[in-house]
Amino acid sequence: GDHDDHSDEEGDHDDHGEEELGRFDPHSWLDPLSYRAQAALVRDALIEAFPEGEADFTANAEAYMAELLTLHEEFSSALAACEAKDIAANHNAYAYMAERYDLQFVTVHGLDPEGEPTAADIAEVVETIEEGDISIFYVEEFTDPDSVSSLVEQSKSDTMPEGVTLMTLHTMELPPKDSNDGYVDLMKENLDNILAGMTC
Structure with missing residues (x-):
């Protein structure tokens, strides 16, 4: 009897974990400032693991973090000028970007792009497209x-x-089609593409 109880508890725990994942958008790197904070964590972990590389890790991280700050400033100043900030997208992967730059995303899929959208999901997005003059x-x-x-x-x-x-709005969950494209390149492309769809 005890063993069964234990496995039930584990089952509950697993369900809870999946529920948590379903509620939160994991794409924190689509906000350059969040990604910058992650770069600092990576730097610290590398220094801890390989203390002899501290000078290089620090210099590389500083250069990259400066690049990310510049990227954030580009997003911030470009998007500040936009009147309408409604964006229609296929996948709800942009919560961090939306929060940082005050954007409103309406999406067909929730957090799982593999899920099958209902007719109502599609109709809701189409209605937003029509009402918001989204092209x-x-x-x-x-x-x-x-x-x-x-x-x-x-x-x-x-x-x-x-x-x-x-x-395209790159989510960077998979390696890029062009292996020369780095994070900053793809984010700049994201910004250009967002601006193409907004009244700025």
């Missing part, structure tokens, strides 16, 4: 355009006969 719908780098074709179809209107235009 661009953001997908991740590896999204199959066919998977959002019904949304594009439903967004067609007199003012947008072709429906919304698809553009």
